[in-house]
Amino acid sequence: MSAIPAVAPRKWRLSRTDFYRYCRLIHGWLSALAFLVLCFFAVTGLLLNHPDWIKESTPQSIERQFELTAEELANVQFARDPAEALAIIAGKKTSLRGSFSAGDQVGDEVFARLQGVRGLTDLRVNFNTGVLQIVIEPAPLLPQLNELHRAERAGEQWRLMVDVAAIVLVLLSLIGYVIFFSLRYRLRTALLISAVSLAGLWSVFVLTVR
Secondary structure: OOOOOOOOOOOOOOOHHHHHHHHHHHHHHHHHHHHHHHHHHHHHHHHHHOHHHOOOOOOOOEEEEEEOOHHHHHHHHOOOOHHHHHHHHHHHHOOOOOEEEEEEEEOOEEEEEEEEOOEEEEEEEEOOOOEEEEEEEEOOHHHHHHHHHHOOOOOHHHHHHHHHHHHHHHHHHHHHHHHHOOOHHHHHHHHHHHHHHHHHHHHHHHHHOO
16 A cells, blocks of 8 residues: 655745735724824824914912821921922822922922923922912913823823834834835836925925024
8 A cells, every 4th residue: 555645734925915915904904093193193283383273271270278297297308309208298188280390498398399291280388387288280271282292291101102103103104115016007106206205304304494
C-alpha cells in the first residue's frame, strides 16, 4: 500500500487587493472613532482664532467661608507644603475649580491658588482666627473650550485623550494616502493636491509668521 504524500502547509499570502481592502476597513473604523474628535478640535480652533464671535458675560464669583478645626490648622501649619495641604483640606469641604497651582505663606496666613479649565480658586487661611476664605471664579464657556483645545490645564486624562486622538488622526491620514495608491486614475491628482497644499502652508508660514 503506497504511502499518502504529505501535503505542505499552505503559506498565507496577502494579495494587493486584500491589502487595500483591509486598509479601507481600518480607515473606516478610524474615521468613526476620529469624527467627533476632529469636529471638536476644528470648531474650538475656529473659536480660538476668533474670540469675538461669541460674547459672554463673566460668571459671578462665589465666596465661601469655613472655620477650620485645631487639627486641620495643625495639618496645614506643619505640612511640608502648607499651601498644597490647605488646598486638600478645602477640597474636602466644598467643590473647587482647578488644580493646585501655587501658594505661599506670609506670617500667620497661607495662600493657595488653583487653576483649571473650569475656572480658578483662591484660598486663604489665618492661623489666629482659623477662618478659611474661598473665592471661586468660574470660567465662561468659551475660555473652557479654548483650554480644552490647548490641553495645558485640562489634566492628565484629557491630555492622554488628546495624544490618542492625535495618533488616530495621523494613522487615518497615512492610511488614506495608502488608499490613494489603489486609485490609479486619481493618484496623480491626489498627489498634486497634496504637493500644492504643502507648498501653500510653507509659503504662508515663511511669509506671514514672525
